[in-house]
Amino acid sequence: MSPEAVASPLTPALEDYLETIFELVRDKGVARVKDIAKARGVKAGSVSPALRRLAEMGMVRYELREFVTLSAEGERAARRVYGRHGLLTRFLHEVLLVSPETAARDACVIEHEISNETMDRLVRLFEFLRACPEGAVSVLGRFHDCPLVREDAPDCGGACGRRLGVGTAKEEAMCALSDLRPGERGRVARIEASGAVRQRLLDMGLLPDAVVELERVAPAGDPVWIRLQGYQLSLRRAEARTIHVQRGV
Protein backbone atom coordinates (compact mmCIF):
# COMPACT_ATOMS: atom_id res chain seq x y z
CA MET A 1 0.00 0.00 0.00
CA SER A 2 3.04 2.26 -0.20
CA PRO A 3 2.70 5.20 -2.56
CA GLU A 4 5.02 3.63 -5.11
CA ALA A 5 2.86 0.51 -5.17
CA VAL A 6 3.36 -1.24 -8.47
CA ALA A 7 1.15 0.82 -10.73
CA SER A 8 3.28 0.37 -13.82
CA PRO A 9 5.24 -2.85 -14.06
CA LEU A 10 8.58 -1.70 -15.45
CA THR A 11 8.41 -2.24 -19.18
CA PRO A 12 11.34 -3.49 -21.25
CA ALA A 13 12.10 0.03 -22.42
CA LEU A 14 12.24 1.31 -18.86
CA GLU A 15 14.48 -1.58 -17.86
CA ASP A 16 16.81 -0.57 -20.65
CA TYR A 17 16.89 2.98 -19.29
CA LEU A 18 17.74 1.67 -15.85
CA GLU A 19 20.48 -0.50 -17.26
CA THR A 20 21.93 2.43 -19.19
CA ILE A 21 21.87 4.67 -16.13
CA PHE A 22 23.51 1.91 -14.12
CA GLU A 23 26.40 1.70 -16.56
CA LEU A 24 26.78 5.46 -16.88
CA VAL A 25 26.87 6.02 -13.14
CA ARG A 26 29.35 3.22 -12.75
CA ASP A 27 31.64 4.38 -15.55
CA LYS A 28 31.35 8.15 -15.39
CA GLY A 29 29.96 8.79 -11.95
CA VAL A 30 26.87 10.56 -13.23
CA ALA A 31 24.15 9.98 -15.79
CA ARG A 32 23.10 12.92 -17.95
CA VAL A 33 20.12 12.98 -20.25
CA LYS A 34 22.31 13.47 -23.27
CA ASP A 35 24.46 10.46 -22.48
CA ILE A 36 21.47 8.27 -21.77
CA ALA A 37 19.98 9.25 -25.10
CA LYS A 38 23.22 8.55 -26.91
CA ALA A 39 23.76 5.20 -25.24
CA ARG A 40 20.24 4.05 -25.97
CA GLY A 41 20.17 5.45 -29.49
CA VAL A 42 17.14 7.65 -28.92
CA LYS A 43 16.58 11.40 -29.00
CA ALA A 44 16.89 13.47 -25.86
CA GLY A 45 13.22 14.34 -26.03
CA SER A 46 12.36 10.71 -25.43
CA VAL A 47 14.44 10.44 -22.30
CA SER A 48 12.74 13.02 -20.12
CA PRO A 49 9.32 11.37 -20.00
CA ALA A 50 10.92 8.01 -19.31
CA LEU A 51 12.88 9.48 -16.42
CA ARG A 52 9.77 11.09 -15.07
CA ARG A 53 7.99 7.76 -15.08
CA LEU A 54 10.92 6.01 -13.46
CA ALA A 55 10.96 8.73 -10.80
CA GLU A 56 7.25 8.29 -10.17
CA MET A 57 7.88 4.59 -9.67
CA GLY A 58 10.64 5.37 -7.21
CA MET A 59 13.36 3.80 -9.34
CA VAL A 60 15.44 6.94 -9.85
CA ARG A 61 15.99 10.21 -8.05
CA TYR A 62 15.56 12.92 -10.56
CA GLU A 63 15.39 16.64 -9.98
CA LEU A 64 14.60 18.56 -13.12
CA ARG A 65 17.79 19.57 -14.84
CA GLU A 66 19.88 17.74 -12.29
CA PHE A 67 21.79 14.51 -12.50
CA VAL A 68 20.01 11.22 -12.36
CA THR A 69 20.80 8.64 -9.72
CA LEU A 70 19.34 5.24 -9.04
CA SER A 71 17.32 4.62 -5.93
CA ALA A 72 18.00 1.45 -4.00
CA GLU A 73 15.16 -0.25 -5.78
CA GLY A 74 16.24 1.04 -9.15
CA GLU A 75 19.73 -0.21 -8.51
CA ARG A 76 18.32 -3.61 -7.70
CA ALA A 77 16.31 -3.77 -10.89
CA ALA A 78 19.22 -2.47 -12.94
CA ARG A 79 21.63 -4.99 -11.53
CA ARG A 80 19.22 -7.76 -12.28
CA VAL A 81 18.90 -6.77 -15.92
CA TYR A 82 22.58 -6.02 -16.23
CA GLY A 83 23.50 -9.41 -14.83
CA ARG A 84 21.13 -11.15 -17.18
CA HIS A 85 22.55 -9.25 -20.09
CA GLY A 86 26.07 -10.31 -19.27
CA LEU A 87 25.26 -13.95 -18.72
CA LEU A 88 23.14 -14.23 -21.84
CA THR A 89 25.84 -12.57 -23.89
CA ARG A 90 28.44 -14.92 -22.53
CA PHE A 91 26.23 -17.88 -23.19
CA LEU A 92 25.56 -16.92 -26.76
CA HIS A 93 29.17 -16.08 -27.45
CA GLU A 94 31.10 -18.63 -25.42
CA VAL A 95 28.80 -21.61 -25.64
CA LEU A 96 26.98 -21.15 -28.91
CA LEU A 97 29.82 -19.26 -30.62
CA VAL A 98 27.63 -16.39 -31.74
CA SER A 99 29.66 -13.33 -32.68
CA PRO A 100 30.10 -10.82 -29.85
CA GLU A 101 28.06 -8.07 -31.49
CA THR A 102 25.12 -10.30 -32.31
CA ALA A 103 25.33 -11.94 -28.91
CA ALA A 104 25.04 -8.57 -27.19
CA ARG A 105 22.17 -7.51 -29.40
CA ASP A 106 20.24 -10.73 -28.91
CA ALA A 107 20.90 -10.74 -25.19
CA CYS A 108 19.46 -7.27 -25.05
CA VAL A 109 16.08 -8.34 -26.34
CA ILE A 110 16.00 -11.58 -24.38
CA GLU A 111 17.07 -10.19 -21.03
CA HIS A 112 13.78 -8.49 -20.27
CA GLU A 113 11.41 -11.31 -21.00
CA ILE A 114 13.09 -14.54 -20.03
CA SER A 115 11.80 -16.43 -17.01
CA ASN A 116 13.69 -16.82 -13.80
CA GLU A 117 13.66 -20.54 -14.35
CA THR A 118 15.51 -20.32 -17.64
CA MET A 119 18.04 -17.91 -16.20
CA ASP A 120 18.61 -20.31 -13.36
CA ARG A 121 19.26 -23.16 -15.77
CA LEU A 122 21.77 -21.04 -17.62
CA VAL A 123 23.53 -20.22 -14.40
CA ARG A 124 23.69 -23.89 -13.62
CA LEU A 125 25.23 -24.54 -16.99
CA PHE A 126 28.01 -22.10 -16.25
CA GLU A 127 28.47 -23.51 -12.80
CA PHE A 128 28.77 -26.94 -14.30
CA LEU A 129 31.30 -25.83 -16.88
CA ARG A 130 33.31 -24.17 -14.17
CA ALA A 131 33.12 -26.95 -11.61
CA CYS A 132 33.85 -29.60 -14.15
CA PRO A 133 36.58 -28.32 -16.45
CA GLU A 134 37.08 -31.79 -17.77
CA GLY A 135 33.46 -31.98 -18.73
CA ALA A 136 33.63 -28.52 -20.21
CA VAL A 137 36.52 -29.44 -22.40
CA SER A 138 35.06 -32.70 -23.46
CA VAL A 139 31.59 -31.38 -24.12
CA LEU A 140 32.05 -27.88 -25.35
CA GLY A 141 35.31 -28.76 -26.99
CA ARG A 142 33.70 -31.56 -28.89
CA PHE A 143 30.84 -29.31 -29.84
CA HIS A 144 33.00 -26.38 -30.84
CA ASP A 145 35.55 -28.41 -32.75
CA CYS A 146 32.95 -30.29 -34.68
CA PRO A 147 33.03 -29.50 -38.40
CA LEU A 148 29.26 -29.30 -38.25
CA VAL A 149 29.60 -26.33 -36.01
CA ARG A 150 32.64 -24.56 -37.30
CA GLU A 151 33.56 -25.22 -40.86
CA ASP A 152 37.17 -24.24 -40.19
CA ALA A 153 37.47 -26.60 -37.27
CA PRO A 154 40.75 -28.48 -37.01
CA ASP A 155 39.48 -31.91 -36.21
CA CYS A 156 36.75 -33.56 -34.33
CA GLY A 157 38.74 -35.91 -32.17
CA GLY A 158 37.13 -38.81 -33.90
CA ALA A 159 33.79 -38.68 -32.13
CA CYS A 160 31.89 -37.14 -34.97
CA GLY A 161 32.73 -36.99 -38.62
CA ARG A 162 31.43 -35.09 -41.57
CA ARG A 163 29.33 -38.12 -42.27
CA LEU A 164 26.33 -38.49 -40.04
CA GLY A 165 25.48 -41.42 -37.89
CA VAL A 166 28.90 -42.94 -38.13
CA GLY A 167 28.93 -46.08 -36.09
CA THR A 168 25.33 -45.74 -35.03
CA ALA A 169 22.49 -48.12 -35.61
CA LYS A 170 20.72 -45.55 -37.73
CA GLU A 171 23.44 -45.26 -40.27
CA GLU A 172 21.83 -47.28 -42.99
CA ALA A 173 18.58 -45.35 -42.63
CA MET A 174 20.09 -41.99 -43.58
CA CYS A 175 19.71 -40.41 -46.97
CA ALA A 176 19.15 -37.09 -48.63
CA LEU A 177 15.65 -35.70 -48.67
CA SER A 178 15.74 -35.89 -52.45
CA ASP A 179 16.37 -39.63 -52.24
CA LEU A 180 13.17 -40.45 -50.41
CA ARG A 181 10.53 -42.23 -52.47
CA PRO A 182 7.39 -40.22 -53.15
CA GLY A 183 5.09 -40.69 -50.18
CA GLU A 184 7.91 -41.68 -47.89
CA ARG A 185 8.59 -39.70 -44.75
CA GLY A 186 11.80 -38.87 -42.96
CA ARG A 187 13.12 -36.93 -40.02
CA VAL A 188 15.51 -34.07 -40.69
CA ALA A 189 18.93 -34.76 -39.25
CA ARG A 190 21.07 -32.11 -40.77
CA ILE A 191 21.09 -29.28 -43.28
CA GLU A 192 24.35 -29.34 -45.14
CA ALA A 193 23.74 -26.10 -47.01
CA SER A 194 25.32 -22.91 -45.76
CA GLY A 195 24.79 -19.21 -46.18
CA ALA A 196 21.57 -17.81 -47.59
CA VAL A 197 20.32 -21.19 -48.76
CA ARG A 198 20.73 -22.60 -45.28
CA GLN A 199 18.89 -19.63 -43.86
CA ARG A 200 16.04 -20.05 -46.31
CA LEU A 201 15.67 -23.72 -45.42
CA LEU A 202 15.75 -23.01 -41.70
CA ASP A 203 13.13 -20.30 -42.17
CA MET A 204 10.90 -22.81 -43.90
CA GLY A 205 10.82 -24.90 -40.77
CA LEU A 206 13.34 -27.45 -41.94
CA LEU A 207 14.92 -27.80 -38.55
CA PRO A 208 16.44 -30.79 -36.78
CA ASP A 209 13.88 -33.54 -36.20
CA ALA A 210 11.16 -32.00 -38.34
CA VAL A 211 9.15 -34.73 -40.03
CA VAL A 212 9.01 -34.22 -43.74
CA GLU A 213 7.31 -36.18 -46.48
CA LEU A 214 8.45 -36.20 -50.08
CA GLU A 215 5.23 -35.70 -52.00
CA ARG A 216 6.18 -35.40 -55.61
CA VAL A 217 9.15 -34.84 -57.87
CA ALA A 218 8.73 -32.82 -61.03
CA PRO A 219 9.21 -34.77 -64.25
CA ALA A 220 12.49 -33.00 -64.90
CA GLY A 221 13.48 -33.89 -61.36
CA ASP A 222 13.95 -30.34 -60.31
CA PRO A 223 11.44 -28.85 -58.10
CA VAL A 224 10.51 -31.37 -55.46
CA TRP A 225 7.39 -30.89 -53.40
CA ILE A 226 7.46 -31.81 -49.77
CA ARG A 227 4.96 -31.73 -46.96
CA LEU A 228 5.99 -30.20 -43.68
CA GLN A 229 3.77 -29.51 -40.70
CA GLY A 230 0.72 -30.09 -42.82
CA TYR A 231 1.74 -27.61 -45.47
CA GLN A 232 3.17 -28.22 -48.88
CA LEU A 233 6.25 -26.49 -50.16
CA SER A 234 8.64 -26.87 -53.01
CA LEU A 235 12.41 -27.02 -53.03
CA ARG A 236 15.08 -26.98 -55.67
CA ARG A 237 16.56 -30.39 -56.15
CA ALA A 238 19.97 -29.06 -55.15
CA GLU A 239 18.52 -27.82 -51.88
CA ALA A 240 16.76 -31.07 -51.15
CA ARG A 241 20.02 -32.90 -51.63
CA THR A 242 21.64 -30.96 -48.79
CA ILE A 243 19.02 -32.10 -46.32
CA HIS A 244 19.94 -35.31 -44.57
CA VAL A 245 17.00 -37.27 -43.28
CA GLN A 246 16.44 -40.45 -41.40
CA ARG A 247 14.06 -42.53 -43.48
CA GLY A 248 10.90 -44.21 -42.49
CA VAL A 249 9.46 -42.30 -39.57
Next chain:
Amino acid sequence: MSPEAVASPLTPALEDYLETIFELVRDKGVARVKDIAKARGVKAGSVSPALRRLAEMGMVRYELREFVTLSAEGERAARRVYGRHGLLTRFLHEVLLVSPETAARDACVIEHEISNETMDRLVRLFEFLRACPEGAVSVLGRFHDCPLVREDAPDCGGACGRRLGVGTAKEEAMCALSDLRPGERGRVARIEASGAVRQRLLDMGLLPDAVVELERVAPAGDPVWIRLQGYQLSLRRAEARTIHVQRGV
Protein backbone atom coordinates in the same frame (compact mmCIF):
# COMPACT_ATOMS: atom_id res chain seq x y z
CA MET B 1 7.64 -1.46 -56.07
CA SER B 2 4.86 -4.00 -55.84
CA PRO B 3 1.74 -2.80 -54.03
CA GLU B 4 2.48 -4.91 -50.97
CA ALA B 5 5.96 -3.40 -50.74
CA VAL B 6 7.14 -3.70 -47.15
CA ALA B 7 5.46 -0.70 -45.57
CA SER B 8 5.06 -2.31 -42.15
CA PRO B 9 7.70 -4.77 -41.11
CA LEU B 10 5.68 -7.51 -39.43
CA THR B 11 5.74 -6.78 -35.73
CA PRO B 12 6.03 -9.47 -33.05
CA ALA B 13 2.31 -9.31 -32.40
CA LEU B 14 1.51 -9.83 -36.06
CA GLU B 15 3.94 -12.72 -36.21
CA ASP B 16 2.07 -14.27 -33.32
CA TYR B 17 -1.19 -13.89 -35.23
CA LEU B 18 0.36 -15.60 -38.24
CA GLU B 19 1.65 -18.41 -36.09
CA THR B 20 -1.76 -18.89 -34.50
CA ILE B 21 -3.50 -18.94 -37.87
CA PHE B 22 -0.93 -21.43 -39.10
CA GLU B 23 -1.70 -23.82 -36.28
CA LEU B 24 -5.46 -23.39 -36.54
CA VAL B 25 -5.50 -24.05 -40.26
CA ARG B 26 -3.29 -27.06 -39.79
CA ASP B 27 -5.31 -28.52 -36.92
CA LYS B 28 -8.87 -27.53 -37.76
CA GLY B 29 -8.72 -26.68 -41.41
CA VAL B 30 -9.93 -23.13 -40.94
CA ALA B 31 -9.12 -20.15 -38.76
CA ARG B 32 -12.01 -18.16 -37.35
CA VAL B 33 -11.72 -14.86 -35.56
CA LYS B 34 -13.13 -16.30 -32.39
CA ASP B 35 -10.58 -19.12 -32.30
CA ILE B 36 -7.70 -16.80 -33.04
CA ALA B 37 -8.77 -14.56 -30.20
CA LYS B 38 -9.06 -17.49 -27.84
CA ALA B 39 -5.71 -18.98 -28.81
CA ARG B 40 -3.92 -15.68 -28.44
CA GLY B 41 -5.72 -14.69 -25.28
CA VAL B 42 -7.09 -11.43 -26.64
CA LYS B 43 -10.60 -10.15 -27.27
CA ALA B 44 -12.23 -10.65 -30.65
CA GLY B 45 -12.33 -6.93 -31.21
CA SER B 46 -8.53 -6.86 -31.28
CA VAL B 47 -8.28 -9.50 -33.96
CA SER B 48 -10.10 -7.77 -36.79
CA PRO B 49 -7.72 -4.81 -37.14
CA ALA B 50 -4.74 -7.14 -36.99
CA LEU B 51 -6.19 -9.29 -39.76
CA ARG B 52 -6.88 -6.21 -41.85
CA ARG B 53 -3.26 -5.16 -41.52
CA LEU B 54 -2.01 -8.61 -42.34
CA ALA B 55 -4.28 -8.62 -45.39
CA GLU B 56 -2.92 -5.25 -46.50
CA MET B 57 0.56 -6.68 -46.26
CA GLY B 58 -0.47 -9.63 -48.37
CA MET B 59 0.16 -12.15 -45.61
CA VAL B 60 -3.39 -13.46 -45.34
CA ARG B 61 -6.41 -13.70 -47.59
CA TYR B 62 -9.29 -12.32 -45.69
CA GLU B 63 -12.77 -11.53 -46.98
CA LEU B 64 -14.89 -9.81 -44.40
CA ARG B 65 -16.85 -12.36 -42.44
CA GLU B 66 -15.16 -15.24 -44.25
CA PHE B 67 -12.50 -17.65 -43.13
CA VAL B 68 -8.91 -16.57 -42.94
CA THR B 69 -6.23 -18.33 -44.95
CA LEU B 70 -2.53 -17.70 -45.23
CA SER B 71 -1.05 -16.43 -48.47
CA ALA B 72 2.11 -18.06 -49.73
CA GLU B 73 4.15 -15.33 -48.11
CA GLY B 74 2.19 -15.51 -44.89
CA GLU B 75 2.73 -19.22 -44.78
CA ARG B 76 6.44 -18.68 -45.22
CA ALA B 77 6.60 -16.18 -42.37
CA ALA B 78 4.43 -18.36 -40.15
CA ARG B 79 6.53 -21.42 -40.75
CA ARG B 80 9.65 -19.49 -39.92
CA VAL B 81 8.27 -18.34 -36.59
CA TYR B 82 6.72 -21.70 -35.86
CA GLY B 83 9.98 -23.47 -36.53
CA ARG B 84 11.87 -21.10 -34.30
CA HIS B 85 9.33 -21.60 -31.57
CA GLY B 86 9.72 -25.35 -31.72
CA LEU B 87 13.48 -25.35 -31.75
CA LEU B 88 13.78 -22.81 -28.95
CA THR B 89 11.32 -24.78 -26.86
CA ARG B 90 13.24 -27.96 -27.42
CA PHE B 91 16.49 -26.28 -26.59
CA LEU B 92 15.22 -24.85 -23.35
CA HIS B 93 13.53 -28.05 -22.33
CA GLU B 94 15.86 -30.74 -23.61
CA VAL B 95 19.20 -29.05 -23.21
CA LEU B 96 18.71 -26.64 -20.34
CA LEU B 97 16.05 -28.75 -18.61
CA VAL B 98 13.57 -25.91 -18.31
CA SER B 99 10.04 -27.13 -17.63
CA PRO B 100 7.91 -27.56 -20.77
CA GLU B 101 5.46 -24.77 -19.93
CA THR B 102 8.13 -22.23 -19.13
CA ALA B 103 10.14 -23.30 -22.14
CA ALA B 104 7.19 -22.67 -24.42
CA ARG B 105 6.47 -19.33 -22.84
CA ASP B 106 10.06 -18.14 -23.05
CA ALA B 107 10.43 -19.41 -26.58
CA CYS B 108 7.39 -17.39 -27.51
CA VAL B 109 8.96 -14.10 -26.56
CA ILE B 110 12.39 -14.96 -27.94
CA GLU B 111 11.28 -16.33 -31.28
CA HIS B 112 10.45 -12.96 -32.78
CA GLU B 113 13.58 -11.06 -31.95
CA ILE B 114 16.46 -13.47 -32.06
CA SER B 115 19.01 -13.10 -34.85
CA ASN B 116 19.43 -15.56 -37.67
CA GLU B 117 22.95 -16.14 -36.50
CA THR B 118 21.90 -17.31 -33.06
CA MET B 119 19.22 -19.56 -34.53
CA ASP B 120 21.80 -21.04 -36.81
CA ARG B 121 24.08 -21.80 -33.90
CA LEU B 122 21.25 -23.51 -32.11
CA VAL B 123 20.51 -25.59 -35.15
CA ARG B 124 24.15 -26.59 -35.27
CA LEU B 125 23.99 -27.62 -31.66
CA PHE B 126 21.14 -29.98 -32.41
CA GLU B 127 22.87 -31.28 -35.46
CA PHE B 128 25.92 -31.95 -33.39
CA LEU B 129 23.97 -33.75 -30.70
CA ARG B 130 22.31 -35.85 -33.32
CA ALA B 131 25.37 -36.61 -35.39
CA CYS B 132 27.45 -37.38 -32.38
CA PRO B 133 25.33 -39.42 -29.99
CA GLU B 134 28.39 -40.33 -28.05
CA GLY B 135 29.21 -36.68 -27.60
CA ALA B 136 25.63 -35.94 -26.70
CA VAL B 137 25.63 -38.55 -24.00
CA SER B 138 28.97 -37.57 -22.64
CA VAL B 139 28.33 -33.85 -22.70
CA LEU B 140 24.68 -33.42 -22.01
CA GLY B 141 24.60 -36.46 -19.84
CA ARG B 142 27.36 -35.13 -17.72
CA PHE B 143 25.66 -31.79 -17.55
CA HIS B 144 22.24 -33.15 -16.79
CA ASP B 145 23.39 -35.68 -14.24
CA CYS B 146 25.53 -33.21 -12.39
CA PRO B 147 24.25 -32.53 -8.88
CA LEU B 148 24.88 -28.87 -9.54
CA VAL B 149 22.21 -29.01 -12.19
CA ARG B 150 19.67 -31.40 -10.83
CA GLU B 151 19.61 -31.90 -7.14
CA ASP B 152 17.99 -35.29 -7.52
CA ALA B 153 20.65 -36.49 -9.93
CA PRO B 154 21.80 -40.07 -9.44
CA ASP B 155 25.50 -39.59 -9.84
CA CYS B 156 27.93 -37.59 -11.78
CA GLY B 157 30.15 -40.28 -13.18
CA GLY B 158 32.99 -38.98 -11.11
CA ALA B 159 33.84 -36.01 -13.27
CA CYS B 160 32.27 -33.41 -11.08
CA GLY B 161 31.37 -33.55 -7.45
CA ARG B 162 29.43 -31.47 -5.04
CA ARG B 163 32.69 -29.92 -4.10
CA LEU B 164 34.05 -27.46 -6.59
CA GLY B 165 37.36 -27.55 -8.31
CA VAL B 166 38.08 -31.12 -7.37
CA GLY B 167 41.42 -32.05 -8.77
CA THR B 168 41.97 -28.69 -10.42
CA ALA B 169 44.80 -26.27 -9.84
CA LYS B 170 42.39 -23.73 -8.47
CA GLU B 171 41.16 -25.88 -5.66
CA GLU B 172 43.10 -24.25 -2.89
CA ALA B 173 42.02 -20.80 -4.00
CA MET B 174 38.31 -21.44 -3.43
CA CYS B 175 36.39 -20.24 -0.43
CA ALA B 176 33.05 -18.80 0.55
CA LEU B 177 32.46 -15.14 -0.10
CA SER B 178 32.08 -14.66 3.61
CA ASP B 179 35.58 -16.02 4.15
CA LEU B 180 37.30 -13.37 2.09
CA ARG B 181 39.29 -10.82 4.05
CA PRO B 182 37.90 -7.28 3.97
CA GLY B 183 39.26 -5.63 0.84
CA GLU B 184 39.95 -8.92 -0.87
CA ARG B 185 38.34 -9.71 -4.19
CA GLY B 186 37.11 -12.95 -5.65
CA ARG B 187 35.39 -14.36 -8.68
CA VAL B 188 32.02 -16.02 -8.21
CA ALA B 189 32.16 -19.70 -9.02
CA ARG B 190 28.91 -21.02 -7.72
CA ILE B 191 25.86 -20.10 -5.75
CA GLU B 192 24.95 -22.94 -3.48
CA ALA B 193 21.69 -21.45 -2.31
CA SER B 194 18.44 -22.58 -3.88
CA GLY B 195 14.92 -21.30 -4.14
CA ALA B 196 14.03 -17.71 -3.43
CA VAL B 197 17.39 -16.93 -1.88
CA ARG B 198 19.17 -18.16 -4.97
CA GLN B 199 16.88 -16.05 -7.12
CA ARG B 200 17.57 -12.98 -5.04
CA LEU B 201 21.30 -13.45 -5.35
CA LEU B 202 21.12 -14.01 -9.07
CA ASP B 203 18.99 -10.89 -9.43
CA MET B 204 21.63 -8.91 -7.62
CA GLY B 205 24.13 -9.73 -10.32
CA LEU B 206 25.89 -12.45 -8.39
CA LEU B 207 26.39 -14.61 -11.44
CA PRO B 208 29.21 -16.94 -12.45
CA ASP B 209 32.49 -15.08 -12.88
CA ALA B 210 31.26 -11.80 -11.45
CA VAL B 211 34.09 -10.09 -9.57
CA VAL B 212 33.11 -9.24 -6.05
CA GLU B 213 34.96 -7.52 -3.25
CA LEU B 214 34.23 -8.04 0.40
CA GLU B 215 34.15 -4.52 1.78
CA ARG B 216 33.19 -4.80 5.37
CA VAL B 217 31.69 -7.19 7.88
CA ALA B 218 29.39 -5.89 10.58
CA PRO B 219 30.72 -6.21 14.10
CA ALA B 220 28.22 -8.93 14.87
CA GLY B 221 29.36 -10.64 11.70
CA ASP B 222 25.99 -10.61 10.13
CA PRO B 223 25.37 -8.25 7.38
CA VAL B 224 28.39 -8.27 5.11
CA TRP B 225 28.86 -5.50 2.60
CA ILE B 226 30.24 -6.32 -0.77
CA ARG B 227 31.09 -4.34 -3.85
CA LEU B 228 29.85 -5.58 -7.19
CA GLN B 229 30.07 -3.78 -10.50
CA GLY B 230 30.96 -0.58 -8.73
CA TYR B 231 27.98 -0.71 -6.44
CA GLN B 232 27.78 -1.64 -2.82
CA LEU B 233 25.27 -4.07 -1.48
CA SER B 234 24.75 -6.00 1.66
CA LEU B 235 24.12 -9.67 2.23
CA ARG B 236 23.16 -11.81 5.14
CA ARG B 237 26.07 -13.82 6.38
CA ALA B 238 24.18 -17.02 5.65
CA GLU B 239 23.76 -15.94 2.05
CA ALA B 240 27.39 -14.95 1.68
CA ARG B 241 28.40 -18.37 2.88
CA THR B 242 26.59 -20.04 0.00
CA ILE B 243 28.59 -18.13 -2.56
CA HIS B 244 31.74 -19.91 -3.61
CA VAL B 245 34.43 -17.63 -4.93
CA GLN B 246 37.88 -17.99 -6.30
CA ARG B 247 40.10 -15.72 -4.21
CA GLY B 248 42.54 -13.11 -5.31
CA VAL B 249 41.41 -11.87 -8.69
Next chain:
DNA sequence: ACCTCCTGGTAGATACGACTAACAAAACAA
Protein backbone atom coordinates in the same frame (compact mmCIF):
# COMPACT_ATOMS: atom_id res chain seq x y z
C1' DA C 1 -41.91 -14.82 -41.53
C1' DC C 2 -39.96 -13.39 -37.53
C1' DC C 3 -37.06 -13.31 -33.56
C1' DT C 4 -32.98 -14.45 -31.16
C1' DC C 5 -28.34 -15.57 -30.51
C1' DC C 6 -23.80 -16.05 -32.07
C1' DT C 7 -20.09 -14.27 -34.52
C1' DG C 8 -17.58 -10.64 -36.32
C1' DG C 9 -16.74 -5.54 -37.25
C1' DT C 10 -16.43 -0.62 -35.89
C1' DA C 11 -15.48 3.32 -33.07
C1' DG C 12 -13.48 5.47 -29.32
C1' DA C 13 -10.33 5.25 -25.25
C1' DT C 14 -5.98 4.18 -23.18
C1' DA C 15 -1.10 3.25 -22.74
C1' DC C 16 3.47 3.03 -24.44
C1' DG C 17 7.33 4.69 -26.83
C1' DA C 18 9.24 7.01 -30.11
C1' DC C 19 9.74 11.41 -33.02
C1' DT C 20 10.05 16.66 -34.19
C1' DA C 21 9.96 21.38 -33.20
C1' DA C 22 9.97 24.96 -30.31
C1' DC C 23 11.33 26.73 -25.99
C1' DA C 24 13.92 27.47 -21.42
C1' DA C 25 17.89 27.38 -18.66
C1' DA C 26 22.61 26.93 -17.69
C1' DA C 27 27.39 27.27 -19.17
C1' DC C 28 30.70 29.45 -21.59
C1' DA C 29 33.03 33.16 -24.30
C1' DA C 30 34.12 37.58 -25.62
Next chain:
DNA sequence: TTGTTTTGTTAGTCGTATCTACCAGGAGGT
Protein backbone atom coordinates in the same frame (compact mmCIF):
# COMPACT_ATOMS: atom_id res chain seq x y z
C1' DT D 1 27.52 42.18 -19.39
C1' DT D 2 25.80 40.20 -23.19
C1' DG D 3 25.50 36.98 -26.64
C1' DT D 4 26.11 32.04 -28.12
C1' DT D 5 26.27 27.22 -27.46
C1' DT D 6 25.01 23.29 -25.06
C1' DT D 7 21.70 20.89 -22.61
C1' DG D 8 17.23 19.61 -21.15
C1' DT D 9 12.04 20.16 -21.17
C1' DT D 10 7.57 20.53 -23.16
C1' DA D 11 3.94 19.99 -26.43
C1' DG D 12 2.04 17.86 -30.15
C1' DT D 13 1.99 13.83 -33.46
C1' DC D 14 2.29 9.12 -34.96
C1' DG D 15 2.04 4.09 -34.86
C1' DT D 16 1.13 -0.17 -32.34
C1' DA D 17 -1.74 -2.92 -29.57
C1' DT D 18 -4.88 -3.53 -26.53
C1' DC D 19 -9.58 -2.83 -24.36
C1' DT D 20 -14.83 -1.88 -24.05
C1' DA D 21 -19.17 -0.99 -25.87
C1' DC D 22 -21.98 -0.99 -29.35
C1' DC D 23 -23.57 -2.36 -34.09
C1' DA D 24 -24.44 -5.60 -38.31
C1' DG D 25 -25.33 -9.93 -40.61
C1' DG D 26 -26.58 -14.80 -40.71
C1' DA D 27 -28.04 -19.35 -38.78
C1' DG D 28 -31.24 -21.32 -36.14
C1' DG D 29 -35.56 -22.20 -34.03
C1' DT D 30 -40.50 -21.42 -33.54
